[in-house]
Amino acid sequence: LPELPEVEIVRRGLVNLTPGLAIVKIELLRPDCVAGEAQEFINGLEQQTLHHWQRLGKYLLGKLDNGGWWVVHLRMTGQLLWLTTPQPVGKHTRARMFFTGGSELRFVDQRTFGRMWWVPPGQEVTQVVTGLRGMGPEPWDCSVQDLYQKCQHSQRPIKTALLDQTWIAGLGNIYADECLFLSGIDPSTPCHDLSRPQIETLHQAIIQVLETSIQAGGTTFAHFRHVQGMNGHYLNQAWVYGRAGQPCRVCGTEIQRRKIAGRSSHGCPRCQPKRPTKH
Ligand SMILES: [Zn+2]
Numbered sequence: 001l002p003e004l005p006e007v008e009i010v011r012r013g014l015v016n017l018t019p020g021l022a023i024v025k026i027e028l029l030r031p032d033c034v035a036g037e038a039q040e041f042i043n044g045l046e047q048q049t050l051h052h053w054q055r056l057g058k059y060l061l062g063k064l065d066n067g068g069w070w071v072v073h074l075r076m077t078g079q080l081l082w083l084t085t086p087q088p089v090g091k092h093t094r095a096r097m098f099f100t101g102g103s104e105l106r107f108v109d110q111r112t113f114g115r116m117w118w119v120p121p122g123q124e125v126t127q128v129v130t131g132l133r134g135m136g137p138e139p140w141d142c143s144v145q146d147l148y149q150k151c152q153h154s155q156r157p158i159k160t161a162l163l164d165q166t167w168i169a170g171l172g173n174i175y176a177d178e179c180l181f182l183s184g185i186d187p188s189t190p191c192h193d194l195s196r197p198q199i200e201t202l203h204q205a206i207i208q209v210l211e212t213s214i215q216a217g218g219t220t221f222a223h224f225r226h227v228q229g230m231n232g233h234y235l236n237q238a239w240v241y242g243r244a245g246q247p248c249r250v251c252g253t254e255i256q257r258r259k260i261a262g263r264s265s266h267g268c269p270r271c272q273p274k275r276p277t278k279h
Pocket of ligand 1: 248249250251252253268269270271272
């Protein structure tokens with residue numbers, strides 16, 4: 001499912017295409033893709049002009065000229081597709097947003113977990129979008145000290161902690177595995193057993209992996225596309241994710257997949273050795 005880099009790539013696509021355009025008309029083919037009252041969503045957004053797009057974790061936030069917000073979360077299979085010519089409406093089309101100039105932004109979502117919100121002018125987005133409350137800092141805004149403090153007080157495996165959106169916003173299974181490999185940390189290591197140098201390395205690796213992936217256009221899943229339909233190619237260069245049974249790119253040892261707290265984890269047993277605890 002989309003993680004931070006994929007949502008960031010969708011955001012960059014929207015930033016290139018929509019600011020300055022007004023939403024002329026909205027058609028909700030499946031009104032429950034909107035959180036709250038469907039007609040309020042339509043009335044709130046129609047005739048409004050988009051100013052810019054931000055991202056918080058995996059949420060896309062479109063700021064309107066009138067001060068309101070249009071918030072989108074793609075969840076597992078949601079896609080936003082920018083169409084400049086008429087296209088047949090498929091069975092997974094949930095909503096159609098038509099813009100000045102004749103283009104359409106189409107919300108397609110096979111599993112139907114994706115959601116959109118309208119935040120009226122003058123209200124904080126967290127008042128309306130409850131999932132944004134308590135969300136941790138963006139990886140770029142999370143300091144080494146902050147990460148260190150969190151680890152000191154947690155006995156969970158570091159892999160599990162990295163997936164916790166209240167710790168760091170936007171990391172999912174793929175990039176958590178990748179940055180643990182880059183930092184040479186066994187994913188099952190309890191957080192409080194990590195040394196300060198290990199946490200410094202991990203902090204750098206998180207930023208590095210996310211930036212590499214954004215440059216590669218993200219990871220393409222069955223249901224992730226850029227708003228203009230291109231694919232990402234991060235997985236071609238992934239260190240461990242999706243490579244179980246293949247040789248480690250550094251040492252040649254077979255990459256292993258195992259379950260940690262219910263999630264599959266990929267790693268190299270040689271590059272990510274279990275270490276004696278520091279206690
Ligand atoms: Zn290795």
